[in-house]
Amino acid sequence: MRKVLIVDDESWVVESLKDLVDWNQYGFEVVAQAHNGAEALEVIKELDPDVVFTDIRMPEMNGLELIQRGRSVSSRIQFVVVSGYAEFAYAQKALTFGAVAYCLKPFDEIEISGVLMKIKKTLDGAQPVQDFSLMHLLDELSAENQSKLREEFRKFHLSDWSTTGFVAVVSVGPRELPDFYEPVLKLKIGTSKTAYLFGAGEVESRRRKWIDHFPPGTKGIGIGAITTDLSAIKDAIAIADVLAHQFFVNARAGVFDARSYRQDELNKRMLDMKEAIRDKDLKKAQVVFDELESLFLTHELSVRHAFQVYNMTVSFLFGLGQSENILYSYEQLIQSYPDVSAMLDELRKLTARYMRSSDSPSVETKNQTFNAILQFVTSHFNEDISLQDLSDQFFMNPSYISQLFKKEVGETFTAYIARIRIANACELLNADNLSVHEIAERMGYHDYFYFTRIFKKITGKTPTQYREEHR
Template sequence: MYKVVIIDDEKWIIEGLKTGVDWNKYGFEVVGDAENGIKGLEILESYKPELVFTDIRMPGFNGLELIKKAKEKLPDSLFVILSGYAEFAYAQKAISYGIFDYCLKPFEIDDITELLDRASLRLSSKNNTQTYNPFILYEAICTKDIDNIRSILLTNEIIPDNKRSITPLVSLGKNVLEFVNGTKHISFKINTDKYGYLVYGQSPHNISECLLTNQKANIKSIGLGFAVSELSEIETSLETASIASYGVFFSGKFGIYKNSSLEEAYMNTLLSDISDSLKRKDRLHFINSIETLRIAFHEGYFNIKTAYIFFNLITYLSCSDILSKHLSIFDDYEDLYKQFNDVNAMIDYLKENTLTYFSDKNNDKYSLVEHGKIKEILKHINENLTKDISVTTLASKFYINPNYMCSLFKKEVGETIIEYISKRRIDYACKLLHETELPISDISEKCGFHDYFYFTKVFKKFNHTTPSIYRNKARGIV
């Protein structure tokens, strides 16, 4: 067991850490604590712990003074600063003392257990001689503080150039990646579920060979940035890796992902189709568009940022009618991932929760049906009118006897399946004739009629006029 000492002038912090963390699980044991720097130093000299948690501001002498004095006698111990303030001046000074991490209060237990995971790896690895502060490093990358980045890299004997570049990685999951011995790298925490890594001297094509292979259970996916030789490019490459790390959102499986090149023309086409369907309240067009979007996501045309754009667009265009009761706009793509975990759940959610926005007489009829199986059949018909639908295919899909299904449908809906499908298709044709400039032959296809003359015949049966005359009358043309 590795020994741990906690030093903080707030007793509840000490007790919270001692009782709230399963120390033994990570190979640690709390052997002592103190509420000021003077007593804390005495305990450190007595127990010689491998890991020390200390506050900055406390009686006696502060945490930095404690670390400076303790490091003289315990050079191999890992020190973690606890602070209620984002005291960057203290943190920058602390890096010269070789602290292991800098935790801001209030912290979550997950933050501490993640830290213990990394501390255990550091203590058990003889080859790991890295000395840097992950908190300072990530802050420097985000603010493009090149001087600070260079200082940290040089401390770890990492000097990027045209021959030996740096490749940023981002892992999605609550555990840190483990690398094979000899892989020079430094790591830092991005948030509770993401970690960043700067891997030195390895081609992006060889990254998978640098990782231990038994990590799938702990890591959801890994994003790969591009190799950089200029420090000014690290932030952009890290963001690229961060976006790519959400590859699991689209694939549903672990992997090392590169950021897809956005197909902007295709994205704009789909955005236009979805916007048009929402503005015209054309649910069938909307369903077809987002199902096309689902396929595009699975085939790698877009990334998590695109999913964020599409989700918020649909929310924005539909919320005026539903007063935002069902949909909410997310602040960033990380929130989108946390809410849905995969793109299929997101698409299904949009289909289900925009139903009220497209409210019409057919949805009203759907709400009146009580039989669960018939409700499923109605929903399938309403969302697949443009496809081939028959009694046989419906019976097969929903595992129900065809004759029984027809009888039950007529009883619940008030008309036969064929009548209902025909009426829905003709209703949709009327909507398209009135709201679009599409040729009538194209409308026939969009409504599930592959024979134009048959379409005209059925249309006339329900409307007592031809599609062309209906369109003219709808537009006031005699």
């Protein structure tokens, strides 16, 4: 077994990476962990690991220095950088220092498995690896890998791809697409996603079959454009992947083909949104939301534009800077909302709450990962959120999230949720003619008497007393 060392100053990262894949399956064993570069360097000297997964930003010695100094101990060590979105540039720099790969948090099982297979091949002296990762070939389209891809095409009877072309198709769902009688090359690209490479001549008949008899359990099928360029395969799959997730925008399962979208219109609307939020102009913001919803309903924007709308709006509201600091991918949006209209509705409410209150609780700390958690809680405060829900959403240990709340905001998760709910309840008591019972329901309290107890504990008054005094 090849020895692996995992280095990260946050214990949840180490544990999540350890639990993510079956290391033994690929011939590896996690033999140690360290929480800073200096500690890791000592472990390297003692255990002589074959592979080191390391974060970039750590106390005492950062990941870049660890790579440099670790290579002086043993030049054969394979370093893999694990990075948050905000450290993306550092990860690129690490590659020039000799890292063999970088992986973004939260980790993707397929990506880590591919990296391990690549490293195994290197450590085994470039001997062929059984069941090699086709995605690895796509990542590194050297002359040798292009030759291997051509061989794969011949193996699956796609030998005429260079003249008639091929098409990338991606399906989203728990099962692969059924009943393939024509030549097709399949790639598993996610836990619920499969990519297929068809000869261009077979796609149209297959498309008609999918439309007439849509595969049960499938959410979306994305069909890319015809290409004859091997170097374009990865991009073609990425485009088909976005198209397959268009069910989020269309609010229905279906087959989705390549088309052009209105990025220019989105840019204009988001500029208007930025100005509306800056000026706290709720009426203008609602107009922008209406315009955005119209663009989505007429299918002029894609799921990736939904990703941009969500992250940019939250960034405008809470001053979080570039969207790279926000750990929401378009796939996470799909897990959080049934469709784009529900997402926009939540953003409308969030924007209205922000503009109606000049003293809304801050949702930014120095911990970028925790900022993403606070954004989520602020957006969903009136839902039944638990620490376990946050754990599932952000791949962290529940007890660690609880510790972060106490450390970063000075109160427990439960107290933080209650404070936000009661602050918004006060706004509704001032502004609306809703009954106290209706306000309690809107704030996520299904027990009226429990709501009044919490309200009085935080404000010193009952909801009725508060409304009478402020009217």
